[in-house]
Amino acid sequence: MIRFVLSRLLQSLVALAILSVVVFVLARATGDPLQLVLPMSATPEDYAEARRYLGLDRPYVEQYLSFVRRAVTGDFGMSIRARRPVAELLQERLPNSLRLAAFAMGITLSIAFPLGVIAAVRKGTGVDRIAQVVAVLGQSLPTFWVSIVLVEVVAGRLQWLPAGGNEAGLASYVLPGFTLGWFVVAGMMRLLRSGMLEVLDSEYVKLARVKGVLERRVVWVHALKNALIPVVTFAGIYFSILVTTAIVVETVFAWPGLGRLAYEGISSRDYPVIQAVVLTTAVIVAVVNLSVDCLYAVIDPRIRHAR
Amino acid sequence: MTRAKRIVRGCLLFLTVLALVMPGTAGAQAKPDLTIALSSFATESLDPPVAGHLVKYYLSLMFDYLVGTTPDGQLSPNGGIATKWESSADHKRWTFTLRKGVKFHNGDDLTSEDVKFSLERAGGKRSTTGYAGILRTLVASIETPAPDRVVIVTKDPTLIIPNYLSRALSSEGMILPKKYIESVGDDAFARKPVGSGPYKFVEQITGSHIRLTAVDNHWRLGAPKYKTVTIRVVPEETTRIALLRRGEVDVTEISRERVGEVEKEGYPVHFRKEEAILSMWWILGPDGMVAPMKDKRVREAMNVAIDRNEIAQSIFAGRAEPAAIPLGLSWSFKEIGLKVTPDMMYPYDPARAKKLLADAGLASGFSLDAYAYQLPGLPEGKAFAEAVSGYWEKVGIKIKLIPVDYPAFRKNWVDRKTPGSIGYFNIANRDWMGTFALLEKMAYSPSKPNDTVNDAEVDGMISQVAKQTDREKINTLMRNSFLRIRSEHLGMPIVYLHSPYAASKKLGKWNPGSVMYDLFFDELASGK
Numbered sequence: 001m002i003r004f005v006l007s008r009l010l011q012s013l014v015a016l017a018i019l020s021v022v023v024f025v026l027a028r029a030t031g032d033p034l035q036l037v038l039p040m041s042a043t044p045e046d047y048a049e050a051r052r053y054l055g056l057d058r059p060y061v062e063q064y065l066s067f068v069r070r071a072v073t074g075d076f077g078m079s080i081r082a083r084r085p086v087a088e089l090l091q092e093r094l095p096n097s098l099r100l101a102a103f104a105m106g107i108t109l110s111i112a113f114p115l116g117v118i119a120a121v122r123k124g125t126g127v128d129r130i131a132q133v134v135a136v137l138g139q140s141l142p143t144f145w146v147s148i149v150l151v152e153v154v155a156g157r158l159q160w161l162p163a164g165g166n167e168a169g170l171a172s173y174v175l176p177g178f179t180l181g182w183f184v185v186a187g188m189m190r191l192l193r194s195g196m197l198e199v200l201d202s203e204y205v206k207l208a209r210v211k212g213v214l215e216r217r218v219v220w221v222h223a224l225k226n227a228l229i230p231v232v233t234f235a236g237i238y239f240s241i242l243v244t245t246a247i248v249v250e251t252v253f254a255w256p257g258l259g260r261l262a263y264e265g266i267s268s269r270d271y272p273v274i275q276a277v278v279l280t281t282a283v284i285v286a287v288v289n290l291s292v293d294c295l296y297a298v299i300d301p302r303i304r305h306a307r
Numbered sequence: 308m309t310r311a312k313r314i315v316r317g318c319l320l321f322l323t324v325l326a327l328v329m330p331g332t333a334g335a336q337a338k339p340d341l342t343i344a345l346s347s348f349a350t351e352s353l354d355p356p357v358a359g360h361l362v363k364y365y366l367s368l369m370f371d372y373l374v375g376t377t378p379d380g381q382l383s384p385n386g387g388i389a390t391k392w393e394s395s396a397d398h399k400r401w402t403f404t405l406r407k408g409v410k411f412h413n414g415d416d417l418t419s420e421d422v423k424f425s426l427e428r429a430g431g432k433r434s435t436t437g438y439a440g441i442l443r444t445l446v447a448s449i450e451t452p453a454p455d456r457v458v459i460v461t462k463d464p465t466l467i468i469p470n471y472l473s474r475a476l477s478s479e480g481m482i483l484p485k486k487y488i489e490s491v492g493d494d495a496f497a498r499k500p501v502g503s504g505p506y507k508f509v510e511q512i513t514g515s516h517i518r519l520t521a522v523d524n525h526w527r528l529g530a531p532k533y534k535t536v537t538i539r540v541v542p543e544e545t546t547r548i549a550l551l552r553r554g555e556v557d558v559t560e561i562s563r564e565r566v567g568e569v570e571k572e573g574y575p576v577h578f579r580k581e582e583a584i585l586s587m588w589w590i591l592g593p594d595g596m597v598a599p600m601k602d603k604r605v606r607e608a609m610n611v612a613i614d615r616n617e618i619a620q621s622i623f624a625g626r627a628e629p630a631a632i633p634l635g636l637s638w639s640f641k642e643i644g645l646k647v648t649p650d651m652m653y654p655y656d657p658a659r660a661k662k663l664l665a666d667a668g669l670a671s672g673f674s675l676d677a678y679a680y681q682l683p684g685l686p687e688g689k690a691f692a693e694a695v696s697g698y699w700e701k702v703g704i705k706i707k708l709i710p711v712d713y714p715a716f717r718k719n720w721v722d723r724k725t726p727g728s729i730g731y732f733n734i735a736n737r738d739w740m741g742t743f744a745l746l747e748k749m750a751y752s753p754s755k756p757n758d759t760v761n762d763a764e765v766d767g768m769i770s771q772v773a774k775q776t777d778r779e780k781i782n783t784l785m786r787n788s789f790l791r792i793r794s795e796h797l798g799m800p801i802v803y804l805h806s807p808y809a810a811s812k813k814l815g816k817w818n819p820g821s822v823m824y825d826l827f828f829d830e831l832a833s834g835k
Contacts, residue, residue, distance in 0.1 A: 035718055046440075049432055050435065081350055081351065081352075082350065082513055083350070083352045083497055084497070093513070093514065148543075151545050151549050152545055152549065155546075156553070157552075159553050163550045164541050164543075165515060165516075166515070252542075252546060253546065254515070254541040254543070257514075261514060264514065
């Protein structure tokens with residue numbers, strides 16, 4: 001098991017190293033951030049001075065090495081736009097994204113589990129069809145459209161829930177959490193439904209029924225447990241996606257999270273912020289994937305022995 | 308219990324939880340907080356020389372200016388730290404008498420040393436404000452003969468110093484606490500700024516809000532009407548309007564196209580009339596205007612080919628007025644005595660445009676690149692660029708519309724990489740001083756990268772303004788600069804844009820004023 005974890009860890013580190021180079025190069029390919037920071041009246045001397053002040057006048061290799069050296073200690077430099085340490089901005093934003101993603105995943109699980117199981121148990125009935133429609137809608141309606149409609153109707157017209165920001169406590173989480181969660185419901189429900197259908201048709205489930213085990217126990221304990229493996233992987237991957245890519249939802253709901261920070265960094269060509277957000281995102285994805293792999297290996301020993 | 312019953316019970320439980328977490332209509336109750344929602348916070352830095360003019364909206368609540376203004380931009384001894392200012396006979400020494408008893412939020416007295424420190428810092432290396440350049444070249448030294456007196460000595464005679472350090476322009480005139488900044492350092496100051504304005508800093512959550520709390524009985528506002536002021540950043544307009552409907556914000560930026568809808572619901576909409584001029588220009592080559600725009604007839608043809616009234620009505624929802632003079636910042640016109648007469652307005656005359664092009668030997672038209680981009684305060688940017696291209700196509704000019712982001716256009720503009728191609732900007736309106744500062748950037752050859760005019764006659768007039776000590780002569784020089792730019796068609800003025808701000812129904816009277824990048828929120832909060 002330790003060998004398996006170490007091998008996965010090494011793979012993740014290599015991926016992070018490659019990514020750090022890619023993001024460093026691509027961030028600079030977007031153009032000069034000083035075009036946005038300095039005023040129209042800035043002279044070439046002003047540009048040179050600002051470049052010196054922000055360390056952008058050094059050779060690229062030197063800039064990269066300095067970035068990596070500091071990044072491993074959690075220092076991502078100073079934001080060009082906010083003129084504050086990027087690590088501080090991450091500390092402010094990341095917890096908001098983690099909380100929102102956790103809430104959204106809670107919504108996903110609470111809808112997808114019953115729907116997926118009931119749809120499988122009642123395959124071909126009206127309930128199954130309704131569940132399929134919910135799934136299709138969740139995946140096919142664009143997130144920005146769902147967000148805008150919820151803000152306009154639920155927050156603006158009906159005035160049931162806050163329209164934006166994260167200052168109104170748990171109520172603030174409902175609309176952005178639902179928007180994010182609904183999108184994931186579709187995939188998870190369908191995965192669970194197909195897994196359940198397969199398991200419900202297996203020999204050991206038939207045997208359990210023959211032995212007189214209560215149907216409720218057969219479905220919710222024996223079958224569900226074995227249909228969970230792909231769902232765990234799916235939930236893990238989607239959790240990291242929810243944390244790191246909720247740009248549209250965070251923008252519409254004025255949510256001060258990592259997605260908005262990424263958007264602000266990209267639109268203002270704030271290299272240190274872009275680099276920090278991408279690397280943080282990559283670390284989150286790597287950690288979640290590693291955890292899922294480990295969990296997978298624990299659940300199904302054949303996987304670790306196969307490596 | 309049947310499965311159906313369990314499902315119903317689950318739904319009821321969910322609705323109960325939802326009801327518990329919902330704030331209901333609590334947001335609509337009266338609160339001691341003034342909340343403002345803006346679409347963006349330009350830089351999110353709270354250090355005036357770093358943040359610059361774009362963040363005057365909230366910095367002017369935290370800091371005092373050396374010279375105050377009225378909401379309509381007139382210099383006022385009642386609105387700033389200086390209660391009196393006068394120049395020597397040769398206009399090279401400007402003496403400012405400071406208000407006594409002013410304290411910073413940390414309890415330190417505000418003295419002439421703070422003024423000197425602030426002005427030097429505004430012109431220092433850390434500064435990225437928009438207008439420090441002239442101060443750097445004009446100011447020889449700053450003297451502090453007494454705690455309540457500052458003398459600014461200039462290298463050349465000038466009249467511009469009080470205006471340059473006033474609230475009418477950028478953030479150069481904001482007074483900062485010398486002792487505090489020197490003791491905590493620049494970065495700590497930017498994180499926890501201390502000013503002397505009517506509201507002091509409480510917290511900043513980047514991407515969310517800035518919160519300020521009132522100073523009891525400040526000399527500028529008296530006993531404040533609102534205990535706290537919160538400025539929220541809410542990028543999406545639908546969300547800002549929903550917040551307004553819920554009573555969670557008191558003032559919010561809205562787009563021109565949604566004014567009717569918001570007004571219909573009974574929310575007052577306040578306009579900053581002619582807040583910006585939407586002006587277009589050709590990127591110059593190394594030696595100025597390139598062919599075929601070198602020919603005055605081509606420049607005029609491109610101007611008369613545009614139907615400004617239709618653009619104002621259809622693209623800007625009727626919340627705009629046709630403009631006549633390139634770079635013509637109209638808030639300054641009254642001060643400099645410039646009257647725009649009907650014959651100065653460009654008519655929509657495609658037939659004349661075609662004739663002018665034919666006279667210039669371009670009867671079969673020519674090809675031109677035009678950049679299309681959105682800008683803050685100009686969500687209609689790309690639609691506008693498409694509309695204007697359509698007018699030019701009608702008279703035979705083949706336009707290649709290039710969608711870019713503004714920085715990409717700006718780089719081409721200042722590097723002069725694509726001479727002859729066209730761009731635009733919604734230039735914030737301002738007083739005569741700010742207007743001069745703009746002309747000095749965009750219509751003056753020696754300030755090279757940003758020049759859009761390249762005309763020796765205009766250069767000659769602008770070069771005299773900063774050194775001129777007779778105000779009437781300054782007015783004449785600026786007036787004639789504009790008339791020359793208009794008569795030579797050295798740019799394409801399109802429309803003046805009115806900027807709407809929706810307010811809650813109980814906000815009361817508010818004059819957002821006519822000062823560049825400043826909505827005069829402190830007037831809203833004033834208890835005087």
